[in-house]
Amino acid sequence: MVENTKKPNIKTPVYLDYQATTPVDPRVLDEMLPYFTEKFGNPHSRSHSFGWEAEEAVETARAQVAHVIGADEKEIVFTSGATESNNLALKGVAQFYKDRKDHVVTVVTEHKCVLDTCRHLEQEGFRVTYLPVAKNGLIDLDQLRDAITDRTAIVSVMGVNNEIGVIQPLKEIGAICRQRGTFFHTDCAQAVGKIPLDVEEMNIDLMSISGHKLYGPKGIGALYVRRKPRVRLRAMIDGGGQERGMRSGTLPTPLCVGLGSACAIAEKYMGTDNERIRRLSDRFYDGITATLPEVFLNGDRAQRYPGNLNLSFAYVEGESLLMGIKDLAVSSGSACTSASLEPSYVLRALGVDEELAHTSIRIGFGRFTTEAEIDYAVELIAGQVKKLRAMSPLWEMVQEGIDLKSINWAEH
Amino acid sequence: MTNLRAYLDYNASAPLLPEAASAVLQVLENAGNPSSVHREGIKARRILDHAREVVAKSVGAQGDSVVFTSGGTEANVLALVGAPGARRIVSAVEHPSVLKTAAEVDPHMLTAPVDGTGMLDLDVLAGYLRQAGPSTLVSIQWVNNETGVIQSMAEIVAAVHGAGAILHVDAVQALGKLQISFHESGIDLLTLSAHKVGGPTGVGALIVRPGLSIAPLLTGGLQERGLRAGTENVAGIAGFAAALISPRFGVWAQIGAWRDDLERRVRALPGVQVMGTSAPRVVNTSCIACDGLDGATQVAALDLDGVAISAGAACSSGKVEPSHVLSAMGVAPERARSAIRVSLGWQNTKNDVDRFVDAYGVLVRRLARRLTVNAA
Amino acid sequence: MAYSERVVDHYENPRNIGSLDKNAQDVGTGLVGAPACGDVMKLQIKVNEHGIIEDAKFKTFGCGSAIASSSLITEWVKGKSLDEAATIKNTQIAQHLALPPVKIHCSVLAEDAIKAAVADYRAKQGHKAG
Numbered sequence: 071m072v073e074n075t076k077k078p079n080i081k082t083p084v085y086l087d088y089q090a091t092t093p094v095d096p097r098v099l100d101e102m103l104p105y106f107t108e109k110f111g112n113p114h115s116r117s118h119s120f121g122w123e124a125e126e127a128v129e130t131a132r133a134q135v136a137h138v139i140g141a142d143e144k145e146i147v148f149t150s151g152a153t154e155s156n157n158l159a160l161k162g163v164a165q166f167y168k169d170r171k172d173h174v175v176t177v178v179t180e181h182k183c184v185l186d187t188c189r190h191l192e193q194e195g196f197r198v199t200y201l202p203v204a205k206n207g208l209i210d211l212d213q214l215r216d217a218i219t220d221r222t223a224i225v226s227v228m229g230v231n232n233e234i235g236v237i238q239p240l241k242e243i244g245a246i247c248r249q250r251g252t253f254f255h256t257d258c259a260q261a262v263g264k265i266p267l268d269v270e271e272m273n274i275d276l277m278s279i280s281g282h283k284l285y286g287p288k289g290i291g292a293l294y295v296r297r298k299p300r301v302r303l304r305a306m307i308d309g310g311g312q313e314r315g316m317r318s319g320t321l322p323t324p325l326c327v328g329l330g331s332a333c334a335i336a337e338k339y340m341g342t343d344n345e346r347i348r349r350l351s352d353r354f355y356d357g358i359t360a361t362l363p364e365v366f367l368n369g370d371r372a373q374r375y376p377g378n379l380n381l382s383f384a385y386v387e388g389e390s391l392l393m394g395i396k397d398l399a400v401s402s403g404s405a406c407t408s409a410s411l412e413p414s415y416v417l418r419a420l421g422v423d424e425e426l427a428h429t430s431i432r433i434g435f436g437r438f439t440t441e442a443e444i445d446y447a448v449e450l451i452a453g454q455v456k457k458l459r460a461m462s463p464l465w466e467m468v469q470e471g472i473d474l475k476s477i478n479w480a481e482h
Numbered sequence: 483m484t485n486l487r488a489y490l491d492y493n494a495s496a497p498l499l500p501e502a503a504s505a506v507l508q509v510l511e512n513a514g515n516p517s518s519v520h521r522e523g524i525k526a527r528r529i530l531d532h533a534r535e536v537v538a539k540s541v542g543a544q545g546d547s548v549v550f551t552s553g554g555t556e557a558n559v560l561a562l563v564g565a566p567g568a569r570r571i572v573s574a575v576e577h578p579s580v581l582k583t584a585a586e587v588d589p590h591m592l593t594a595p596v597d598g599t600g601m602l603d604l605d606v607l608a609g610y611l612r613q614a615g616p617s618t619l620v621s622i623q624w625v626n627n628e629t630g631v632i633q634s635m636a637e638i639v640a641a642v643h644g645a646g647a648i649l650h651v652d653a654v655q656a657l658g659k660l661q662i663s664f665h666e667s668g669i670d671l672l673t674l675s676a677h678k679v680g681g682p683t684g685v686g687a688l689i690v691r692p693g694l695s696i697a698p699l700l701t702g703g704l705q706e707r708g709l710r711a712g713t714e715n716v717a718g719i720a721g722f723a724a725a726l727i728s729p730r731f732g733v734w735a736q737i738g739a740w741r742d743d744l745e746r747r748v749r750a751l752p753g754v755q756v757m758g759t760s761a762p763r764v765v766n767t768s769c770i771a772c773d774g775l776d777g778a779t780q781v782a783a784l785d786l787d788g789v790a791i792s793a794g795a796a797c798s799s800g801k802v803e804p805s806h807v808l809s810a811m812g813v814a815p816e817r818a819r820s821a822i823r824v825s826l827g828w829q830n831t832k833n834d835v836d837r838f839v840d841a842y843g844v845l846v847r848r849l850a851r852r853l854t855v856n857a858a
Numbered sequence: 859m860a861y862s863e864r865v866v867d868h869y870e871n872p873r874n875i876g877s878l879d880k881n882a883q884d885v886g887t888g889l890v891g892a893p894a895c896g897d898v899m900k901l902q903i904k905v906n907e908h909g910i911i912e913d914a915k916f917k918t919f920g921c922g923s924a925i926a927s928s929s930l931i932t933e934w935v936k937g938k939s940l941d942e943a944a945t946i947k948n949t950q951i952a953q954h955l956a957l958p959p960v961k962i963h964c965s966v967l968a969e970d971a972i973k974a975a976v977a978d979y980r981a982k983q984g985h986k987a988g
Binding site for chain 1 (some may be wrong): 495790
């Protein structure tokens with residue numbers, strides 16, 4: 071442990087993992103509460119006022135979700151979360167149009183659930199093109215243009231990357247897809263309410279939305295499905311025919327209300343929230359780089375959501391760093407893969423050296439992060455990195471002027 | 483205590499039990515993704531693990547056989563799509579999620595009929611099993627949501643396993659009303675839903691027999707042992723577990739007496755018939771028909787009187803076709819169209835039942851008067 | 859990831875961190891692992907004229923379990939003969955630190971490191987003798 075780190079008057083652990091999940095905004099919780107208790111009707115019970123009350127709440131929420139992305143409420147399908155939305159968008163569209171189209175385009179740095187779903191489609195006989203990214207994490211639009219054929223059913227490119235925070239050029243991608251006559255799906259789990267999105271201006275045909283990355287509850291998400299020109303898809307969860315047949319199952323009214331409220335709050339405060347988060351992000355980055363040499367930011371410096379800083383602390387292994395900063399809840403990558411020892415596939419796709427990929431951690435800031443927490447985090451991380459570098463044979467060798475690449479390491 | 487309104491539609495959705503509500507709220511106030519390895523994540527993981535044990539125990543299963551889903555519909559679809567075997571046999575009174583999904587998986591799906599009492603025809607089932615062969619999933623609802631009729635599960639298990647096939651049971655309406663011992667029953671896959679038993683909406687589970695391998699529906703994450711990708715609805719799952727151990731869960735003696743009283747009183751009205759009474763039924767459900775009345779009209783009229791019931795299942799509301807369940811029982815279309823469902827639960831009082839009987843009585847007598855006038 | 863108390867103790871209070879003069883005749887150095895794999899251990903032993911290890915130092919780039927494994931082995935080899943040191947098995951380290959299966963490779967690396975250090979020392983002595 072780092073000695074002499076004075077702990078200011080803050081609650082620990084300090085939560086700096088806003089990409090894994092966000093706390094529920096108390097205002098969102100307040101909106102949800104009545105629908106857990108006195109307003110408990112099933113929104114599909116059209117026959118009595120318990121049901122109507124619930125239905126009205128769900129429809130208000132649907133309009134709130136639609137509004138934050140410039141869509142019409144009829145284009146919003148509630149799901150259990152972004153994973154389901156991504157599954158439904160990709161499998162649903164691919165399977166519906168499979169007689170005429172058999173090709174999907176996506177990007178190597180997409181969320182695992184998009185990549186896994188694409189692999190499933192490959193097993194079913196679809197062809198999938200995985201576009202590479204440049205060193206800064208962004209795709210090359212010419213490569214996208216070249217990848218699309220008249221057999222391409224759908225292009226799936228995420229808005230904000232969950233591991234490194236870079237923002238893909240959605241508007242340009244949308245224009246290309248529209249011009250080439252293929253559908254454009256974007257996983258915006260990390261983007262909705264955080265960066266301005268407009269499905270019309272960006273020509274987005276399908277968009278995945280998550281509740282719990284947006285200060286809303288877990289267990290709820292949405293899929294935007296364009297009506298004009300109409301996108302058709304095959305339902306994955308078929309049954310009672312809810313959500314215009316695209317997604318059956320009783321809608322969880324309180325969760326829908328929570329997602330709607332989270333969207334409305336995000337839309338209203340996006341400007342001020344982002345300004346604050348950018349300030350905190352700069353404060354953290356400047357604080358770290360002023361104290362420590364050889365720290366590298368992964369992903370484009372400018373084209374990013376500032377609430378995500380993925381940093382490589384050269385010569386310090388990430389997991390050992392996390393172990394030394396137990397007062398901070400941060401991640402060594404995406405939550406879904408952090409239990410494995412493999413370095414992140416996203417960093418590898420960026421061409422980050424494997425040795426550097428092992429030294430990376432992701433710091434996520436959000437609506438409830440304070441300056442005092444940032445300062446505490448900087449102090450704790452800087453102290454621990456110094457301590458671990460002092461015991462790192464690699465750091466020692468570099469100080470002695472040895473080029474690590476010149477050594478013939480026995481890979482195991 | 484007198485409720486402002488009489489809510490008698492528990493089979494559509496039950497109000498949240500207070501224990502479940504407080505469990506949900508407590509978790510919602512805490513951040514943490516169960517897949518994260520820091521303290522918040524570990525805390526969320528513990529809540530999830532505990533809930534899994536509670537849910538498993540409540541149905542006599544092992545914790546690692548529980549796959550949490552977004553609800554009963556998803557659990558049904560996961561079972562129907564993910565189970566091995568190419569053939570599907572279902573009963574005619576299944577939930578639409580089972581009927582539609584089975585037909586998608588197996589275009590030659592076989593639909594086993596029920597008799598006039600609502601019980602599955604086991605001879606036909608046996609014949610279908612011989613016809614379809616062992617590479618088959620059979621899906622049978624334990625308790626019907628519209629009539630409350632209970633199937634003879636032990637005999638069904640024996641028939642299905644005797645043919646070497648696999649059995650999925652939609653137990654959404656059975657949970658809390660029947661004793662379920664998953665492990666002993668021999669059932670291979672079992673669907674549960676939280677909001678029908680006083681837990682929150684948006685949560686369900688599929689119980690999978692250990693050793694049975696099924697394919698996931700939602701891919702892209704290792705949650706739920708790779709059988710269901712996506713960040714878990716931790717708050718909802720905690721609420722589900724809390725409902726199952728609430729002292730008010732599964733308490734039916736009083737409610738059963740009220741339901742029987744209700745049926746006695748409505749049967750005394752002219753032309754009123756209660757459906758499915760010659761079969762074993764759960765104690766909270768009544769399916770009541772009266773030729774000449776229209777289901778949707780009754781529901782609207784009763785709602786104005788402050789009584790919430792339904793005509794058929796909630797998910798198919800708005801449709802005008804008669805219930806597929808009653809049609810399968812051979813009920814004539816006119817009578818099926820007149821049927822309403824009354825379903826009771828933990829918050830009901832004797833007064834709620836009285837209000838229903840009084841308001842329903844008004845409708846029936848008004849019809850009788852009209853018929854008399856027309857006849858004259 | 860939940861670490862055992864002993865791993866946490868070695869991580870927070872590592873024993874024998876540092877370096878010995880790698881060019882000295884009585885020092886053997888083992889450098890094992892690879893940066894690309896996420897762990898590198900440098901283990902050094904100082905051997906007296908009786909063939910007894912009288913000092914050991916380590917530096918490690920790796921997770922908490924790797925740091926603990928190397929810290930532990932420096933404690934264990936001190937006062938041992940070279941032959942004794944070379945008989946330490948990774949399973950002993952893994953057991954002592956209660957390493958989970960995904961971390962067993964850390965103990966393997968520590969065993970490799972001490973063997974490499976002994977071999978390096980012996981090679982130097984061989985050169986001197988020859």
